[in-house]
Amino acid sequence: MNESNWWRGAVIYQVYPRSFADSNGDGVGDLPGIIAKLDHIASLGVDGIWISPFFKSPMDDFGYDISDYRDVDPLFGNLEDFDRLLARAHELGLKVMIDQVLSHTSAEHDWFKASRQDRDNPKADWYVWADANEDGTPPNNWLSIFGGGAWQWEPRRQQYYLHNFLTSQPDLNFHNPDVQQAVLDNVEFWLAKGVDGLRLDAINFCFHDAQLRDNPAKPPAERQGRGFSEDNPYAFQYHYYNNTQPENLAFLERLRALMDRYPGTAALGEISSEDSLATMAEYTQEGRLHMGYSFELLTDDYSAGYIRETVETLEHRVSEGWPCWSISNHDVVRVATRWGRGEANDAQCKMLTALVCSLRGSVCLYQGEELGLPEAEIPFEQLQDPYGIAFWPNFKGRDGCRTPMPWQQDGEYAGFSDVTPWLPIPEAHRALAVAEQETQADSVLNSFRRFMGWRKTQPALQEGGIRFLDAPEPVLLFTREHQGQTLLCGFNLGSEPAQVDNLFEQLGPFALSVQTGHGLRDASGKDDSLSFPPYGVFFACLA
Numbered sequence: 001m002n003e004s005n006w007w008r009g010a011v012i013y014q015v016y017p018r019s020f021a022d023s024n025g026d027g028v029g030d031l032p033g034i035i036a037k038l039d040h041i042a043s044l045g046v047d048g049i050w051i052s053p054f055f056k057s058p059m060d061d062f063g064y065d066i067s068d069y070r071d072v073d074p075l076f077g078n079l080e081d082f083d084r085l086l087a088r089a090h091e092l093g094l095k096v097m098i099d100q101v102l103s104h105t106s107a108e109h110d111w112f113k114a115s116r117q118d119r120d121n122p123k124a125d126w127y128v129w130a131d132a133n134e135d136g137t138p139p140n141n142w143l144s145i146f147g148g149g150a151w152q153w154e155p156r157r158q159q160y161y162l163h164n165f166l167t168s169q170p171d172l173n174f175h176n177p178d179v180q181q182a183v184l185d186n187v188e189f190w191l192a193k194g195v196d197g198l199r200l201d202a203i204n205f206c207f208h209d210a211q212l213r214d215n216p217a218k219p220p221a222e223r224q225g226r227g228f229s230e231d232n233p234y235a236f237q238y239h240y241y242n243n244t245q246p247e248n249l250a251f252l253e254r255l256r257a258l259m260d261r262y263p264g265t266a267a268l269g270e271i272s273s274e275d276s277l278a279t280m281a282e283y284t285q286e287g288r289l290h291m292g293y294s295f296e297l298l299t300d301d302y303s304a305g306y307i308r309e310t311v312e313t314l315e316h317r318v319s320e321g322w323p324c325w326s327i328s329n330h331d332v333v334r335v336a337t338r339w340g341r342g343e344a345n346d347a348q349c350k351m352l353t354a355l356v357c358s359l360r361g362s363v364c365l366y367q368g369e370e371l372g373l374p375e376a377e378i379p380f381e382q383l384q385d386p387y388g389i390a391f392w393p394n395f396k397g398r399d400g401c402r403t404p405m406p407w408q409q410d411g412e413y414a415g416f417s418d419v420t421p422w423l424p425i426p427e428a429h430r431a432l433a434v435a436e437q438e439t440q441a442d443s444v445l446n447s448f449r450r451f452m453g454w455r456k457t458q459p460a461l462q463e464g465g466i467r468f469l470d471a472p473e474p475v476l477l478f479t480r481e482h483q484g485q486t487l488l489c490g491f492n493l494g495s496e497p498a499q500v501d502n503l504f505e506q507l508g509p510f511a512l513s514v515q516t517g518h519g520l521r522d523a524s525g526k527d528d529s530l531s532f533p534p535y536g537v538f539f540a541c542l543a
Contacts, residue, residue: 009462045452048095284321
């Protein structure tokens with residue numbers, strides 16, 4: 001691994017701190033708990049970790065509402081705990097990325113407490129404030145992702161403030177250069193501590209349209225995708241003006257210039273726009289973000305054709321940019337359920353990990369994917385997520401993918417905690433616990449480790465270009481090429497056997513050096529055809 005470009009082709013393991021490991025018996029995971037489990041993460045063969053927010057916060061949105069960017073919330077520990085985590089991770093050869101939530105703060109942040117008092121204080125212009133219309137209604141039609149209007153009335157100022165998320169998450173005014181500098185100063189605090197990278201939450205939401213123009217309506221047929229179904233009024237608009245403004249590009253260049261003063265650090269931007277692939281390409285141009293992260297493979301669409309179209313579209317648009325792919329995270333239904341059509345299957349889970357880790361780009365894998373965890377069913381009375389509570393029962397929120405990690409099958413709380421955890425642990429997860437899978441040679445966990453170990457021996461999978469080949473559904477077929485090595489990669493996304501014929505027509509005559517030993521269900525090649533078992537995988541060097 002080139003230390004300065006460690007992130008290119010890296011596999012990054014996402015840790016959701018609340019649900020990873022509880023060290024102090026309060027039912028919530030914490031930084032010392034992560035430290036205690038770093039050996040497990042290192043054993044997976046991943047290159048680094050991304051830790052979701054652990055900063056001081058009232059926890060209205062579980063840490064994505066920050067009240068102090070430079071301190072650890074007591075729920076998770078303290079700054080010394082973070083220093084120990086960083087040092088131990090580096091001892092184990094793991095890079096450490098942390099979440100940075102730049103577009104908004106908590107309403108409990110000192111900046112907002114001052115800003116909301118009146119229109120003349122030193123922080124008066126640090127948030128997005130606007131006068132009411134003559135009839136008292138909000139200044140425009142912008143909507144919040146979490147439901148309802150994006151404007152909240154503040155009687156002290158006799159103005160509305162913007163919140164693209166919860167009302168307790170006011171948006172910063174990035175048109176103010178003092179805000180930009182203060183945000184960059186907070187980022188530098190963590191860079192100076194020695195973090196290796198930043199995952200930038202909702203990074204295209206930093207700027208708003210200064211003219212406050214209304215968003216246009218979206219036709220019903222287009223009200224879908226990226227988690228915003230027609231049940232959510234947010235899907236009723238084209239969000240042209242409340243995010244993804246051109247001024248953001250100059251700010252990203254300032255952010256990159258700061259990071260370049262800390263060699264070897266990388267910025268990964270989460271992007272959700274009306275055309276996320278186009279925004280990814282724009283945001284990852286030279287001098288901006290190192291990587292872009294979008295929701296394109298976090299949807300319900302599970303077909304070889306969709307995956308091919310998504311990757312090829314990005315490849316066509318991107319020049320020097322670098323994507324980061326993910327099929328699960330803390331905001332969506334777990335892939336074992338979402339793409340398993342409700343029935344988690346070990347062979348499919350193994351295949352999907354191999355698939356996403358074979359695409360050109362870097363990869364974020366969410367905690368529990370190495371176990372093949374399915375989505376948890378959480379009854380309404382135990383829900384914690386305000387998003388799910390607001391949209392129940394049509395949308396059950398994000399709690400089902402955030403339940404605690406099962407470390408062992410026995411014990412009342414599966415080794416996560418000594419007390420009742422903040423979310424329940426599903427009985428179905430117990431049999432998939434780390435300690436149980438450790439003892440099973442062919443478990444999802446041990447297959448995960450074997451594949452990651454094998455992937456490290458394949459430069460083409462880490463840095464090579466990609467070219468898709470024609471194959472019938474549900475087979476996805478492509479080559480990865482790097483410095484003279486051409487690796488043929490095939491995946492049967494279906495539950496029935498499948499075959500691909502006439503490879504000579506696309507590749508010309510070739511000899512296959514089949515690659516095995518990666519712990520997956522191998523397909524076989526004969527003459528110019530490939531035969532796949534259900535959820536089968538095929539890797540071969542071409543000569």
